[in-house]
Amino acid sequence: MSANKRFHLISDLKPFKDAWRVQGAKDHCSCKRTLIKRVQRNLPLGKWRVIQNTKISGTSGKYKPTKLGYKMNITDDTVFTDSDLTDDSSFLSLASYEEILNGSADTKCLIDIIGQAIDIGEVQIIQVHNEDRKRILFRIRDNMYRS
Incomplete structure (x- = not known):
């Protein structure tokens, strides 16, 4: 080749x-x-x-x-x-809630999580570096533990 x-x-x-x-x-x-x-x-x-x-x-x-x-x-x-290559891997690198809560998740990299939204707030306008930004606060639940 x-x-x-x-x-x-x-x-x-x-x-x-x-x-x-x-x-x-x-x-x-x-x-x-x-x-x-x-x-x-x-x-x-x-x-x-x-x-x-x-x-x-x-x-x-x-x-x-x-x-x-x-x-x-x-x-x-x-x-x-x-491409001739096929791979059924999802390529998701999900972080566990335990890693997030105990602080062992990589803080320099965005992480992927899956959970159920249990509380979603209203859209808020906040100031970030003198610019208006939208923010929504929400809570999610780890469905693996069904709490």
């Missing part, structure tokens, strides 16, 4: 190169608003795709959606093709 046809694991991506060919794993990915319709059309839910020619950049902000230090950026040159 030629070097330009080789696949890379998402966790191995680095921002010094523009043309990556990747498949598999959970990653943070973004695109410009003008490309959203194209991405929706080319990345149907449940389909495995090969994504070629993406830009890789470092993640920023206080919280990251994955533990990876980089995110993928869809560009005008990005190409989507069918």
